Amino acid sequence: MSNIVEIRNLRVKAKTDSGRVVEIIKGVDLEIAKGEVVALIGESGSGKTTIALTLLGHTRSGCSIASGSVTVDGRDTVAMSEAERRRFRGTTVAYVPQSAAAAFNPSKTIMDQVVEVARIHDLMPAAVARQKAVELFRALVLPDPETIGARYPHQVSGGQLQRLAAAMALIGDPQVMVFDEPTTALDVTTQIEVLRAFKAVLRDRGMAGIYVSHDLAVVAQIADRIVVLKDGEVQEVGTTEAVVNHPSHDYTRALISAFHPQAKSSPPSDAAAPAAPILQVKSLMAGYGAMGQDGLPKYVVLKDVDLTLERGRSLGIIGESGSGKSTLARAIAGLLPPAAGQIEMNGKALAGGVRQRSKEELRRLQIVFQLADTALNPNKPVGAILARPLFFYHAMRGAARAAEVDRLLDMVRLPKALKYRLPSELSGGQKQRVNFARALAAKPDLILCDEITSALDTVVAAAVLELLDELQRELGLTYMFISHDLSTVEAICDRVAVMYEGAKVEEMPTSRMKSGAEHPYSRLLISSVPQLDTGWLDGLDDDPLLRSAMADRRAAERWAVARRQRS
Structure with a gap:
């Protein structure tokens, strides 16, 4: 089987903050045969992307390519003109990017962007491209494949947008696909479908990846094969x-040992004196959407949700995209702002909108967003991003503020030199840690963590989870931890609530999550977590319980689509 990709003695250099040129990829050799998928793994900053x-x-x-060759289908991309x-x-x-949110133009419809490759390269008539896009939407298990293309990027979930980025890449029938963390934003049940779709597309079209x-x-x-990288070397x-x-x-053994974070030990039982909510x-x-006569928005997402989170504890929120x-x-x-219901913090009702809340209420409750690419100001260096909440909440200035910026970077395991860099100069994992450090700058009581470890490699994610646990013990922090990674929830949370179609269907202690879930959807979620077993995905077809649950889920989705079309 001949190689479609051959990388020989690849060296990539970069300029540091001080102007010094360093080598970040150090003589890498790599081959990919036709129809073969080769994975690059390693911690953040190892050179994978x-x-x-x-x-x-x-x-x-x-960065720039200092030397070497990168041959794809017989052509050296290094020697090409732009x-x-x-x-x-x-x-x-x-290319399928890690962050689909940063790849899409918010002012254009999804369909216009997915078919853009076909238009630019004049590959097919516009009508044919649109029909092919719909077929890809269906293959990638996207809801409403006939109409989802008419939406704008902000009108779909993060997981849906990631699959749409894959459709955009596939429409030109490339010979080689570059997947850069394409399932990062996907929940476990969707991930199964997407991985199956990727495998089928690559196999049926004889594509390499x-x-x-x-x-x-x-x-x-x-x-088919794995290349393990560290510090730019194989x-x-x-x-x-x-x-x-x-x-x-x-190093490979260390990566594998960090794959499953250690489950959080159960807090001591204290039924007589439970922690205050x-x-x-x-x-x-x-x-x-617009409010209707019933006082509810056109598209109701949350439906009568009740939650209680005790001080110093952690509550995980899991569910599909x-x-x-x-x-x-x-x-x-x-x-x-909620359409109905009430949110209380420390027994006091909070105003629905952030503009109506006091500065102290804002300080006490911080949120760390899922997509660091869109959460960080691209025009400000890291130091300025972290300095802003220090001044806003604590009126810190000068040397005291600079010292606190350094301390925050150290807390999230980032070198102090990064404070001079722009977000675009950081890896995905580094950006997410800056995102978390900004929340810590407020010295909050409660942090809402929305998929904050989704962009981190296993080694760094395990260190961050250990850090969160340490900060919780030392500072008495409380977390609401939203994630599709159940092992992450198990490592950091005391209790877990399961969401499905906007409702909380079950809540249980994290220790009971794997063995004692009662709701069918909870069991489906938990059984969908990928295992470190090369035959796990293919073996799911032999699991009658999971197959039945997935069939019921698809039936429910078809009913929901029909109901929306009738209304």
């Missing part, structure tokens, strides 16, 4: 089976 981007002849700002690269991208090689990920369980399902190469089950390098949510309803998890966080934070 940098190597993958060279297949498109591209490097991040401040005009040749533009013709090459989207047809020979295509390079798959960048920090999720070893996902890699185990889709990759540490280990082998078949997926060999690397997962018999790693030879110490810091947050109470009562009959909360929220949504989007579009279940209302992030909407719940936005409503509690005051970014989306």
Whole structure:
């Protein structure tokens, strides 16, 4: 089987903040055969995405290819002119980004952007491109495939937008696909469908792929071989089976050992004197669109949600993409005023909108957003981003504020030199840690964490979870932790609430999550968590319980679509 990708002695250099030129990719060799999927794994900053981007002849700002060759289908992307690269991208090689939110234009419809490659390269008539896009929407298990293209990016969930980015890449029928953390924003049930769709598309079209990920369980399902990277160098190469089950390098063994964070020990039982509630949510309803005569928005997302969170504890919110998890966080934070119900903090009712809340109420309740790309000001260096809440909430200035910025960076395991960099100069994991440090700057009582570890590799995510646990013990912090990663919820949370179609269907102690879930949807979620087993995904077809649950879920979705069309 001939190679469609050959990377030889690749060296990439970058300029540091002090102007010094350093080598960040150090003589990497890599081959990908036709129809083969090769995964690049390693911690944040190891060079995974940098190597993958060279297949498109591209490097991040401040970086350049110093030497070596990157041959794709017989053509060296390093030696191409920029005009040749533009013709090459989207047809020979295509890219699915880590953050779909940053890849879409908010002012254009989804359909116009998905078919743009076909229009730019004049691949097919517009009507044919639109029909092909609908077929891809259906293959990627997107809701309302016939009409979702008419929406704008902000009108779909993060997981749906990530799948739409995959459709955009696939429409040009490329020979090589570059997947850069494409399932990062997906819940576990959707992830199964998307991974199956990716495998089917690659297999049916004979496409090769390079798959960048920090999720070893996902890699185990889709990759034929794994390349382990650290500090821009290859540490280990082998078949997926060999690397997962018999790693030879110490660093690979460390990655695998960090795959499952240690489950949080149950808090001591104190039934006689339970901790006081810091947050109470009562009959909360929220949504989007114009308000109707019944006083409810056109699109109701949250439906009579009740929650109680005790001081110093952590509550996990799990559920599939579009279940209302992030909407719940936005409503509690005051970014989306509720249509009905009440939110109380420390026994006092909070105003629905953030503008009506006092500065002290804002300080006590902070939110860390899911998408660091859109949450951080791209024109401000990290130091200025962290300094702003220090001045706003604590009136800190001068040397005291500068010292606190350094302390915050140290708390989230980032070097102090990063305070001079812009967000675009950071990796995805680094941006997410800056996002969390900004919330800590307010010295809050309660932090709403919306998928804050989704962009982190397993080693860094395990360190951040350990940090969150340590800060909770030292500072008495309370967390509401929204995630589709059940192992993360298990590691940080005392209790977990399950959301489905805007309603809370079950709540239980985290220790009972895997063995004692009672609601059928809760059991479906938990059984959908990928395992570090190369045959796990293919073996799901032999699980009658899961197959039945997925069939019931699809039937419920078809009914919901029909109901929306009738209304």
